[in-house]
Amino acid sequence: MVASTWEWLRRKKPLVDAFFALPVLLMSLPSLLNDAYGIEKWQLGLLTVVLTGPLVLRRTYPRTVFAAVVAISGVQCLLGVIPVPANVAVLAGLYTVTAGRTVRWGVGALLIAVAGAGMATYRYPSGGDDRRLAFITLMVLVSGVYVLGLHMRTRRAYLRSVEERAERLERERDNEVKVAMAAERARIARELHDVVAHNVSVIVVQADGASYAIDTDVGRARQALEAISSTGRTALAEMRRLLGVLRENDDAGAFAPQPGVAQLDDLVEQVRASGLAVAYEVDGTPAAMSEGRQLTVYRIVQEALTNTLKHGGPRVTVSVRLRYAEDALEIRVDDDGRGAAAADDGRGHGLAGMRERVAVYGGTVRAAPRPGGGFEVIARIPVHEEVAA
Template sequence: MVASVWEWLRRKKSLVDAFFAAPVLLLAVPSMLGGAFGMGAHWYALLTVVLVGPLVLRRTFPRAVFAVIALTSFVQCLAGVEPVPANIAVLMGLYTVTACRSFRWGLAAMLVAEVGAALVAWRYPTGTDDRKYTFIMLTVLVAGVYVLGLHMRTRRAYLRSVEERAERLERERDNEVKVAMAAERARIARELHDVVAHNVSVIVVQADGASYAIDTDVGRARQALDTISSTGRLALAEMRRLLGVLREDDDAGAFAPQPGVAEIDDLVEQVRASGLAVAFEVDGTPADMSEGRQLTVFRIVQEALTNTLKHGGPEVNVSVRLRYADDALEVRVADDGRGAAAFDDGRGHGLAGMRERVSVYGGDVRAAPRSGGGFEVVARLPVREEVPA
């Protein structure tokens, strides 16, 4: 609500300027009614309107408004008309030019106002000392308004630079996330290549065995055909995932076997050797999962433990739990480290890659600080996928 009101006021410059000019106009009303300054009410009102009226457009046309007010004040001085409260408009015009225009224009406006101060001290003397004191007082006033305008101009420029930098950093962050996700897709594609290639190799071997045994051992041939069927379905499921991955051309090098659930024990021992206290437990009966799913589980645990090592702090305890259900595997990695207080430079893409991996298999990931302290990663991954005939 406040932001919308502020934006509306920023678009209504003339209305806001009129609001700030109104006090100057009200200040002149008592003198006009009292017939002060040795002039008629109509001349006093005309002079006040000429001096205050342009302030309505002071931010829209700051230089032109200051020129009109300064010229009117100069003619007033030459005509011998005493200064009136509306002459404060000169200082308002000086402030606006200094705050809204370049340094050179602000300096020029300050010099014009200083010339006006000298003319007032010369034109309306009451004594030699009074003339000097009047000039010093007006000079200090002009300099103060000028410095205030410079300060506001510098502050606005700083705020604009901060806003531009924030927008630029936001764009760079989005681009980095997109690049990281694309790189993660490319890595997933390489890893799934191993899985699919392995399954196809199994099919070829079993098919060759079935062709040799079909005449001599029908049972073994039937068993080989069953293996071919199940392996083919698994390969189809992995291929469907592979087709959904956007793979970029890269220099991947030679493909190597990827780790799975069985290698999590070795990963835990490796992390323990680095000094982190890790408790590992498995609930339920481990299900037969494709190699791609096993690799995803391994990478989730690996990334979570790496984050604990980096951000958990000293003397951290972490627990890794795999809970097998009938149709899904829940991976939970929780620590008692810094949690929400951990430093994050915003450049890491581990969690984004983790979500990308799990989403390939229709799972989900939740990673957030724990309410009692520490950090927790919970991932739920389907253990199988049926391929329709």
Template sequence: MVGRFWEWLRGKKALVDAFFAVPVLLVSLPALLGGHQAMAEPAYLALTAGLVAPLVLRRTFPRTVFAVVALISGVQCAAGALPVAANVAVLMGLYTVAAGCAFRWALAAVVVGELGAVMATLRYPSGRDDQRSTLLMLSAVVAGVWILGLHMRTRRAYLSSVEERAARLERERDAEVKMAMAAERARIARELHDVVAHNVSVIVVQADGASFAIDTDVGRARQALETISLTGRTALSEMRRLLGVLREDDDAKAYAPQPGVAQLDDLVEQVRSSGLPVTFEVAGSPPDMSEGRQLTVFRIVQEALTNTLKHGGPRVAATVQLRYACDAVEVLVHDDGRGAAAADDGRGHGLVGMRERAAVYGGDVRAAPCPGGGFEVVARIPTTEAM
């Protein structure tokens, strides 16, 4: 409630300036009501009104208001009229120019104020020592008001820069959040590609086998259908888990953890059941690896075997080798299929996804046809962070 009031009041400059002009008017009233000895009441009233009334627009037109009150005070001094309480309007105008205008205008205003101090000292004679003291006092007041105005201008500029910086940081934070969301969606897209491509390839191979064997070998056809059913359920489960991260209201614990190197045996068995002979070899002791690195290894093997299923051709066999070193894990997936002769529809993103996954952890992937036939995927993933 208070914040709304200040926001509303901030836009009402004339109302606020009128509020600060009221005390000047109140101080001038006793002299008016009690009778002013050195000046007729109409003249005193006109002078007071001429000095106080412009203050209502003090912040709206700071230079104009200062020029008006300074001119009125200068005419008053030249005419020999005694100073009045409303002459403080000159100092208020000086402060406003120093606080709200460019420095050159603030400098011009302080020169005018100092000139007024000199005029007042010379116009109202007193002893030499008193004149010196009066000039020093008036100059100190003018300089103090001017410095206070400059300080307020600097403070307002600082607060404005802080607010601008906060707004910029907020915009940058929002942009980073959007970038993170886009990166997460890209990761999910790669995950979905790996899941769908692999499982659909297995389903297609099994369906082809079942269609050929349904009349001659019912048992084998039944086994192929069971594999299709199991593969389909696995694909749906992984897709639900991946798509679930896009649902803010869903409980993330309801989804299975990401696959890792421990699930490679299940992956190989699944591929074998689809009719692709796969030899799986492991060398070395598995070091402690983060879940992200394990997922990268799993997806590389999965994508390589999926490519073998899709492009290897008939009677193809594959070999998967996992070598654990002290600081990295090396993955080798080799098949004896068509290799360079395999058709490419140009719509696959598996090799790009493998390289991106490996690059995240400082690794690399090399995928190319082998001389004499076949295709080979070689990947190296560091198991520790680079220092």
């Protein structure tokens, strides 16, 4: 509410400027009851209006408004009319030009204001000491307003640079996340290549066996055909995902074996050897899963343990739990480390890659600090997928 109101006011410059010009007008009202200015009251009122009126547009047309109030004050001085409270509009114009325009325009406005102060000092009769005091007073006012305007100009330029830098960093961060997601998709594509190639190889072997056994052992041939059907469905499901992933032209490591659920024991032992206390348990009956799903499970646990090693702090303990349900596998990795207090440079992409992997199989993942301290990763991955005929 406050932010929206502020944005609306920033777009209504004349309205805001009129609000700030109102005190000048109110300050001039008592002078209308005073006969010490040597002019008629209606003339004094007209002078007050023509001096304060342009301030409504002081930020919209700062140089024009400053020139107008300076010209009016100059004519007033030439006619011998005593300065009125509304002449403070000259200082308001000086501040606006200095704060809103270039340094050159600010210096020019300062010189004009100094000349006006000198002109006003020697135009109106007074004693020598009084004249010097009046001139010094006017110079202090003019210099103070100029310095204030220069400070506000510098401050606004600094704030604009900070906002631009924040926007640039935000764009760079978004680009880094996109690059990380693209790289993760490419890595997933390379890993799925192994899975699909394995399934196709199994189909070829089973088909060759069925062709040899179809005349001599019908039962064995039927088993081979059932294996072909099951493996084909799995391969088709993997291919459907593979078509949606852009793969980089990089075959490095394409034939390296990929880890699965069975390798989690080795991973846990490896992490324990590094000094991290890890508790590992499996609930439920392990379901048969495709190699791609097993690889995703392995990578999720690996990334969660890596984050604990990097950010958990000393003497941290972590628990890894796999719970098999009828249709899904739940992965839960909890630690009692620093949690939300852990330092983060904003350049890690492990969590983004984790979400990408789980999304490939239609699962969900949640990674966040725990309320009581520590960090938790909870992922749910479907273990089966039906392929439309």
